[in-house]
Amino acid sequence: MYLRSRYPLKNNAEIKDMLNSKMNDSIQEEECIDIINYMYNQEDAEILLAKLKKYYIYPSKLAET
Secondary structure, eight states, X not given: OHXXXXXXXXXXXXXXXXXXXXXXXXXXXXXXHHHHHHHSOHHHHHHHHHHHIIIIIHHHHHHHO
């Protein structure tokens, strides 16, 4: 549903290819944030994003520098 709303002009085959690519690889931080904000209410999304940033997003950025 997220990909369909983000790319409304793409056909089903293109959406399916994008989904398969996302499932077999990692997603970008911006995509993760968009998906969480789409799926959860504001309060729950803020809590979840804070936890993700603490354990996953920021440590990976520190390792890159």
